[in-house]
Amino acid sequence: MSSVYRYRNHDSGSTGRKFATGAYLDWLGSVEKIGAFARTQRQRTAHRDLLLRTLTQIARECRNISTDSAARVLASIEEKCRDWNIRAGQILSGSLDLSTIGRYLKLQLALRHIRHNLAKSR
Numbered sequence: 001m002s003s004v005y006r007y008r009n010h011d012s013g014s015t016g017r018k019f020a021t022g023a024y025l026d027w028l029g030s031v032e033k034i035g036a037f038a039r040t041q042r043q044r045t046a047h048r049d050l051l052l053r054t055l056t057q058i059a060r061e062c063r064n065i066s067t068d069s070a071a072r073v074l075a076s077i078e079e080k081c082r083d084w085n086i087r088a089g090q091i092l093s094g095s096l097d098l099s100t101i102g103r104y105l106k107l108q109l110a111l112r113h114i115r116h117n118l119a120k121s122r
Helices: 014-020 023-037 041-061 067-083 088-092 098-121
Strands: none
Touching: 014 023, 014 067, 023 041, 023 067, 041 067, 041 098, 067 098, 088 098
């Protein structure tokens, strides 16, 4: 038997505060800077995976926050996707690791959810 639960994010909760205060930007910056220490191809691949995992986690956590915060977070994620070259062509031209492809799809679904919520609130 498996457990089922519902996780809700609120701007006033610990997850929501990182978006309201902009702390997620520090998180993104830290993850980006770690890449400077990657020397081998294996380390660079691991860093790229970390970039994708971080964007995915941030996007999934901000799906249900206020529209003002969500719009800022969405813009930041889209900017990082461009800066870090996180896009379908790059993911598919890589090692075709199924977990990376799955994570990319989760990112895209979360971004779609955020965009939908923003459009609905207008």
